[in-house]
Amino acid sequence: LITIADDPRTLGELGEFGLIRALTQRLPPSPRALVGIGDDAAVLATPDGRVVATTDFLLEGRHFRRDWSTGRDVGHKAAARSLADVAAMGAAPTALLVALAVPPDLPVGWALDLAAGLAAECERAGASVIGGDTAQAPDVRLAVTGLGDLAGRPPVLRSGAAPGDVVAVAGPLGHAAAGLALLSSGLRETSPSLVAAHLRPEPPYDAGPEAAGLGATAMIDVSDGLLADLGHVARASGVLIDLDPALLRPAEVLRTPGGSSARPGNPDHAQALRWVLTGGEDHSLVATFPPGLTLPARWTVIGRVLSSQDMLANQGTPTGQGALGVLVAGQPWQGGLGWDHFA
Amino acid sequence: LITIADDPRTLGELGEFGLIRALTQRLPPSPRALVGIGDDAAVLATPDGRVVATTDFLLEGRHFRRDWSTGRDVGHKAAARSLADVAAMGAAPTALLVALAVPPDLPVGWALDLAAGLAAECERAGASVIGGDTAQAPDVRLAVTGLGDLAGRPPVLRSGAAPGDVVAVAGPLGHAAAGLALLSSGLRETSPSLVAAHLRPEPPYDAGPEAAGLGATAMIDVSDGLLADLGHVARASGVLIDLDPALLRPAEVLRTPGGSSARPGNPDHAQALRWVLTGGEDHSLVATFPPGLTLPARWTVIGRVLSSQDMLANQGTPTGQGALGVLVAGQPWQGGLGWDHFA
Numbered sequence: 001l002i003t004i005a006d007d008p009r010t011l012g013e014l015g016e017f018g019l020i021r022a023l024t025q026r027l028p029p030s031p032r033a034l035v036g037i038g039d040d041a042a043v044l045a046t047p048d049g050r051v052v053a054t055t056d057f058l059l060e061g062r063h064f065r066r067d068w069s070t071g072r073d074v075g076h077k078a079a080a081r082s083l084a085d086v087a088a089m090g091a092a093p094t095a096l097l098v099a100l101a102v103p104p105d106l107p108v109g110w111a112l113d114l115a116a117g118l119a120a121e122c123e124r125a126g127a128s129v130i131g132g133d134t135a136q137a138p139d140v141r142l143a144v145t146g147l148g149d150l151a152g153r154p155p156v157l158r159s160g161a162a163p164g165d166v167v168a169v170a171g172p173l174g175h176a177a178a179g180l181a182l183l184s185s186g187l188r189e190t191s192p193s194l195v196a197a198h199l200r201p202e203p204p205y206d207a208g209p210e211a212a213g214l215g216a217t218a219m220i221d222v223s224d225g226l227l228a229d230l231g232h233v234a235r236a237s238g239v240l241i242d243l244d245p246a247l248l249r250p251a252e253v254l255r256t257p258g259g260s261s262a263r264p265g266n267p268d269h270a271q272a273l274r275w276v277l278t279g280g281e282d283h284s285l286v287a288t289f290p291p292g293l294t295l296p297a298r299w300t301v302i303g304r305v306l307s308s309q310d311m312l313a314n315q316g317t318p319t320g321q322g323a324l325g326v327l328v329a330g331q332p333w334q335g336g337l338g339w340d341h342f343a
Numbered sequence: 344l345i346t347i348a349d350d351p352r353t354l355g356e357l358g359e360f361g362l363i364r365a366l367t368q369r370l371p372p373s374p375r376a377l378v379g380i381g382d383d384a385a386v387l388a389t390p391d392g393r394v395v396a397t398t399d400f401l402l403e404g405r406h407f408r409r410d411w412s413t414g415r416d417v418g419h420k421a422a423a424r425s426l427a428d429v430a431a432m433g434a435a436p437t438a439l440l441v442a443l444a445v446p447p448d449l450p451v452g453w454a455l456d457l458a459a460g461l462a463a464e465c466e467r468a469g470a471s472v473i474g475g476d477t478a479q480a481p482d483v484r485l486a487v488t489g490l491g492d493l494a495g496r497p498p499v500l501r502s503g504a505a506p507g508d509v510v511a512v513a514g515p516l517g518h519a520a521a522g523l524a525l526l527s528s529g530l531r532e533t534s535p536s537l538v539a540a541h542l543r544p545e546p547p548y549d550a551g552p553e554a555a556g557l558g559a560t561a562m563i564d565v566s567d568g569l570l571a572d573l574g575h576v577a578r579a580s581g582v583l584i585d586l587d588p589a590l591l592r593p594a595e596v597l598r599t600p601g602g603s604s605a606r607p608g609n610p611d612h613a614q615a616l617r618w619v620l621t622g623g624e625d626h627s628l629v630a631t632f633p634p635g636l637t638l639p640a641r642w643t644v645i646g647r648v649l650s651s652q653d654m655l656a657n658q659g660t661p662t663g664q665g666a667l668g669v670l671v672a673g674q675p676w677q678g679g680l681g682w683d684h685f686a
Contacts, residue, residue, distance in 0.1 A: 034393060035498055036578075040431040040563055041491070042395035043498050050377060054384035055398075055440040055488050062444075088383040097398040099486045101405075133486075135400045143442045143476075143486025144385070145398050155378055155386050220383055236381075251538040332608045 005125060012104030019111060026115035030128030035328075041173060042131035044095050044147060052148035052155065053107075054055035054085040060139040068183050069199050071110040072142070077119020081147030083125045083224070083282035084203035088221040090156035090212025090309055093127040093205055099142065100138035102121055105229040117200075125205045153212045156287070157251035161218040161237035165288040165305040170207035170220050170298045173195060174254050175273065177279025193253060207298060211287045219287040225278040227326050227333055232324025237273055237288075240310055241304035242327045243277075250276050277333060354454060355447030359477055362445075362454060365441020367473075370457035375437055383481075385474035387438050387490060395491035395498065397428040403482040407605040411526050413544050414453040417483070417542040422565070425489030426468045427546035427626035433490035433499035433555025436548055441487050444480035460543075468548045490538030496555045496660035497629040499630070504561040504580035508631040508648040513550035513641045515540060517570055517597050517615065520622020550641060554630045557638065562630040570669050570676055573629060577668025585652055585670045586620075586646035591620050617678055620671065627670040648679060 011019055024037050035043040044051070059076040060066060069077070083093040098118060102111060122128055127146070133142075179198030184190060188195050203221065211219055218237055220229045226243075234241045250272035288305055289295065310326070325332070354356060354362055367380050378386035387394070401421040403409060412420070422517050426436040441461060445454060465471055470489070522541030546564065554562055561580055563572045569586075577584045593615035631648055632638065651668070668678070 035500065039498075039501050040428040041395045041434070043432065045392065046395050047392055047395050048392055051382045051389050051394045051490070052386050052438055053396075053438070053488070053490065054474055054476075055389055055442045055445055055486065056476045057442050057484075059444060059478060059480060059484075062480065078447065085383040089386065091384075097396055097397070097488060098455070099398045099400050101400055101402060101436055101640065130398060130635060133397075133399045135402060135405060137402060137405065141400075141402075141484065143398065143400065144439060145396070147394070147396065148384070155382075157378065158382050162603070186388065200489070253415070254360070278600040 009108050010104060011102050011108060012107055018117060019075055020134060022108065023115045026112060027119050029245070030095060030130050032064055032305030033128065033130045037132065038129050038285060042095070044130060046057070046149065046274040047151050048151060050074040050150055052086050052089050052091040052150060053145065055084055055143060055145040056081045056085070058142040062156045066140065071113030072117035072120075073094065073199040074142070074265065075114040075119075076121040078142045078144045079118050079125070080201050080203050080283055082144045083121070083127060084221040084223070085204060086146045086148035087203060087205045087208030088156070088219050089148065089150070089151045090153055090216065090219060091206050091211050092294055093125040093146060093148045095130045095147040096122055096144060098129055098132040098142060099135070101135040101139055101141040103140070104136060106140065109207070109280065118247035124202070125257025129210060147149050150320065151209065154211070156212050156216050156219040158218055158220055158233045158236035161241070161288040162232055162278055162290050163305055163307040165217055166291055166301050167230070167241055167286065167288050168299040168301045169222070169284055169286045169305040171213070172282050173202045173222065173284060174250060174279040174282070176201055176281040177275040178254050180281075191253060194266055201281060201283045204285060204298065207285050210241065210296065211285065211289070211299075214273050214289060214293060216287040220280050222284045222286055223280055225280045226286065227277050227324065228280070231324040233273045233288065238308055239293055240308050240327060241303055242306050242330055245273065245329050247300070247302045248273065248276050261334070277328065352451050354445050354449045357451055360475060365451065365455060366427065367457045369455060370462050370472040373473050374410060374426060376471065376473045379473050380409040381476065384524060385438070385440070387473060389492065391493050391495060393491060393493055395429050395432050395434040396485060396488065397425055398488040399415060399428070400425045401485040401487065403484065404652040414456030414605060415460035415463075416542040417485070418457040419464040421485045421487045422461050422464035422468070423626055423644060424543050424548050425487040426464070426548060427564040427566070427628070429489045429491035430546060430548045430551030431493065431499070431562050432493070433496055433559065433562060433629055434493045435552050436489060436491045439465055439471045439487060441472055441475040442478070443475060444478040446481055448485070449483065457598040467545070473562050475588055483669040494552065496552070499555050499559050501561055501563055501576045501579035504576055504584070504631040504648045506582055506648055506650040507634050508560055509634055509644050510573070510584055510586070510631050510648060511630065511638055511642040511644045512565070512627055512629045513554070514547045514627025515549060515593070515594065516565065516627060517593060517618030517622040517624050517625070519544055519624040520618040521597050521615075523624075534596060541624065544624060544626045546640065547618050547628060550628050553639065554628065554642075555633070556681075557632060557636060559630040559632055562628060565625050565627045565629055569629065569633040570620050570624045571623070572666065573669045574667040576631065581651055583648055583649040583651050583668055585649050585673055588616065588672050590643070590645045591616065591619050620676060621678060628670055
């Protein structure tokens with residue numbers, strides 16, 4: 001192992017093939033890769049006869065800032081974004097392909113930290129980096145492809161939610177958004193755990209196959225915000241989803257990010273609920289399950305699935321926010337909807 | 344189908360989900376995708392029990408220029424880069440995942456042209472776009488993941504070339520480099536076919552599985568330049584590769600890109616040979632085959648594989664250019680080596 005975490009050289013001095021060698025040494029080989037890093041393409045075993053595949057950008061200035069995130073943070077986050085999508089299909093993550101563009105003046109150590117973060121998050125998920133690409137760019141850019149294995153089960157789609165199902169979430173809600181708010185306000189030290197939730201989300205990968213095994217009817221990962229992502233489920237399934245604010249209890253840390261006390265009705269509580277409903281990037285999993293199941297403890301029930309007729313009966317044709325297909329305590333949410341990449 | 348090729352709107356006005364809808368309408372569904380565009384991830388059938396996977400950037404300003412390339416050109420090239428890597432493993436391309444970042448002021452028509460180019464190149468290769476990601480960026484950025492099927496055959500690696508093998512190429516050499524030179528010199532009209540070879544390379548995808556079926560011992564696609572890419576094969580295989588300049592006859596169009604006559608010995612001929620040896624981005628396939636095979640007509644023999652001892656016996660320890668592992672007429676090439684992304 002070349003020990004160049006403190007290497008004073010830049011990537012421009014190391015060269016493309018030196019960078020690839022150094023990165024590869026930090027990425028453990030995959031037991032499932034028949035051909036790994038170093039050929040024209042990788043070859044991954046897919047004994048199930050199907051492969052789950054998804055790809056995501058992680059762009060400096062858009063998805064992360066180098067003055068907030070270490071290389072290791074960025075590696076964790078890049079892997080988490082794609083592998084959470086794999087888990088949200090009910091699949092176990094198996095492999096990652098990483099396209100990485102870097103400026104020539106990037107310190108070598110930053111790139112090696114990135115590789116360490118990718119490797120560590122892959123290990124959390126049970127996956128490995130099996131290939132990639134490198135290029136030069138004025139800023140750091142990643143595009144990460146996640147692959148996964150359904151182990152014989154049908155995929156859990158967005159379109160299977162049915163009236164009467166319960167809605168449940170595994171993983172935190174609003175923590176990443178609160179962490180981003182603290183970073184943006186220069187309050188990084190106020191709650192290191194919330195800041196960490198933004199910089200290094202920890203999707204509950206194994207909750208994905210677990211939900212599939214329990215008979216989940218629909219599932220999605222919370223990347224754009226709970227309302228926005230459940231809106232995709234509601235529209236794809238042709239249903240309404242009604243969230244119960246009494247069940248959406250924001251975590252204590254979220255209600256007091258500045259250390260102040262917070263009770264329902266005061267501004268901190270309203271802000272916490274907003275983070276829970278519209279904050280993205282937690283990469284928690286939210287799923288619908290048939291009624292009457294006993295769910296494992298990490299799944300918190302937060303609402304139920306209604307027939308789309310229920311809203312028509314109550315309120316006429318859905319319009320405006322109502323068209324989202326997600327209600328909070330039976331009413332359209334009046335706040336923002338979450339993240340639009342072009343807004 | 345929304346007919347907005349001439350849509351005066353920008354992508355910022357169309358919005359993220361409007362863009363995704365418009366792109367998706369231009370991308371035919373895949374017969375192999377059990378789940379296609381529109382869920383957290385795609386699910387691709389892999390009846391072989393393995394999947395070939397590779398990922399590549401195509402970045403504006405680095406890999407293409409919008410004043411030279413249309414959206415359609417960029418779509419073709421983005422697909423070709425990844426799918427040629429799949430073919431170079433001996434696999435048939437099956438699917439593409441496309442991450443696309445665009446500036447909000449990009450005309451809608453440009454993005455739709457891009458989708459049309461992706462779809463057309465996928466059709467040439469027998470593949471389909473099955474998923475992707477969209478983001479906002481100050482310039483156009485693509486990261487394309489190609490997937491493929493080995494149909495029961497072993498993958499053709501870089502490491503299998505053996506002394507005595509012949510080296511053969513399918514597809515043009517140096518055309519893309521000559522086209523780039525014409526574009527750079529403002530001579531676009533001089534040879535539209537060379538310019539097209541740069542803007543829209545046409546990898547001979549089916550030559551990949553064909554070579555595998557014929558017993559190719561090693562294969563790579565010519566993306567960085569013939570010498571550079573064969574250097575990867577030589578080093579991975581522990582052999583020397585000796586190219587025969589008499590067999591590397593530059594195509595007529597390459598010897599007379601400016602319309603002048605060119606014979607061996609004059610400057611145009613030397614330039615043409617340089618394009619053939621070091622020009623990248625043709626995405627032709629170069630492979631090594633056991634001696635004595637009768638190769639189909641599209642495979643042109645250009646050299647042979649030697650034992651690495653042959654060079655030691657002739658010239659002592661390889662150093663400098665000789666360390667590349669590729670010789671031209673028994674001698675190290677004295678020109679440049681091809682493309683280094685950090686040079």
